[in-house]
Each structure stands twice: as C-alpha cells, then as structure tokens.
Amino acid sequence: MILGRAKVFAGILFFGLITGALGHAVCPVKVVVVKGQVNHAPPDAKVRVELTYPKNQGSDSAEMTLDSERFSIPVEFLTQSRRPVLIGSLREKCDRRPETVVVTLLGSNPPQEYDRVSLDLSKDFKIADPSAYNLRSEIVLNGPQ
Numbered sequence: 001m002i003l004g005r006a007k008v009f010a011g012i013l014f015f016g017l018i019t020g021a022l023g024h025a026v027c028p029v030k031v032v033v034v035k036g037q038v039n040h041a042p043p044d045a046k047v048r049v050e051l052t053y054p055k056n057q058g059s060d061s062a063e064m065t066l067d068s069e070r071f072s073i074p075v076e077f078l079t080q081s082r083r084p085v086l087i088g089s090l091r092e093k094c095d096r097r098p099e100t101v102v103v104t105l106l107g108s109n110p111p112q113e114y115d116r117v118s119l120d121l122s123k124d125f126k127i128a129d130p131s132a133y134n135l136r137s138e139i140v141l142n143g144p145q
Contacts, residue, residue: 027080027094030131032121034103035072036139044108045143049073051098057081060098063106075101097121105141115141 034049048063062075081096098121105115117139119125125133 027078027096028131029076029078030097030133031074031076032098032101032125032133033072033074033128033135034101034119034139035070035135036103036141037070038066038105038141038143039069040143040145041066041069041105042107042114042143045114046106046108047071047073047141048104048106049075050102050104051075051077052100052102053096054099057096101125103139103141105143107143114143117141 032049032051036047038045038047045066046063047066048061050059050061052059060075060077062073064071064073077096077098079094079096081093101119101121101124103117103119104113106112107114119135119139121133124136126136128134
C-alpha cells in the first residue's frame with residue numbers, strides 16, 4: 001500500500017517537472033537603458049521611460065523619482081512575440097523588440113508633463129551586449145525655468 005502511494009507520488013512529481021520544464025519561456029529578457037540629465041527639475045519630479053512596439057504588441061515602462069539631475073533607468077522586455085503553437089515552448093517566436101522609446105519628465109504637484117523625448121531604438125541605441133541596448137548619447141530633459 002505504501003509502495004503504491006509512493007509510485008503514484010513519484011509519477012505526479014515527474015509529470016509536474018516535465019510539464020514545468022516545457023512550459024518555461026525560452027525567449028530571453030532584454031533591457032533598454034536610458035541615461036540622461038534634467039535641467040531645472042521641479043520638486044518631486046519623475047522620469048518615465050516607456051517602450052512601445054509595432055503592431056500593438058503592448059508596452060513596457062519604468063519610472064523613477066529624481067534625487068539628482070542625472071538619471072539612469074533600465075526597462076526590461078520579453079522578446080517572445082507570440083504564444084507557442086504546441087505544448088510548452090515549442091514554436092515560440094523570439095523577435096519582439098521595441099520600436100520607440102518615449103522618455104517623459106513629469107511633475108507631481110501639480111501633476112503635469114514638462115518635457116518629452118521620443119527615440120528610435122534602431123537609430124538612437126546601440127547593442128551593449130547580447131541582452132542590453134544603451135543610448136548612443138545621453139539625453140537632456142528640461143523642466144520649468
């Protein structure tokens with residue numbers, strides 16, 4: 001009786017491990033890093049970075065509250081562009097890549113947008129390593145003067 005239960009438990013555990021291994025994404029996560037500075041930043045200002053994709057493939061974003069005039073914001077994105085056709089990770093397509101990177105300077109009191117820069121990933125960024133895109137040159141955002 002105990003041996004039978006142990007075999008059933010081992011079978012369930014083995015099936016779970018196999019299913020879990022096939023269900024994990026094989027597409028890599030990459031990162032876009034935006035660096036720059038803010039001139040005349042208002043108190044409690046935030047910088048927001050949004051990655052936009054062609055064909056309405058969603059967006060990814062990150063933001064930070066400024067504690068100095070310089071900032072560096074990494075935004076991760078998954079390269080998987082479609083769901084697997086078969087069970088698990090077979091037939092995944094890993095070519096999802098942002099088209100545009102929008103950087104915005106936001107004030108909190110009153111809430112408003114002070115400056116916005118729109119960047120083209122293929123023109124304004126370089127591949128730093130196989131998983132990271134860095135700006136070719138830092139950007140400058142301007143707050144109220």
